[in-house]
Amino acid sequence: GNEEKCLEDQLGDAKIAVGSAETELKQLKTKISHCEKELKEKKNQLRSKQDEATSVENELRARRKDVENIKTGLESLPYKEGEMEALQKV
Secondary structure, three states, X not given: OHHHHHXXXXXXXXXXXXXXXXXXXXXXXXXHHHHHXXXXXXXXXXXXXXXXXXXXXXXXXXXXXXXXXXXXXXHHOOOOOOHHHHHHHO
């Protein structure tokens, strides 16, 4: 009699424990899939930012090259100190 009730109680408790473990498992699976989705989005954003940075870097490199070319061009001009001033007075 009494021992049987104890086993029944234990079985009931075990069923409740299994039920709440299953619920927790479902919640964790949902959380995992949410995190995986978020990770995928963040990776895409990162990739996009990396591409953007590379493009800005290339633009900067090109502009620096332009500046170098202009400097070189200016240096090759036959300019003597005071020449422009003399021309402006004319």
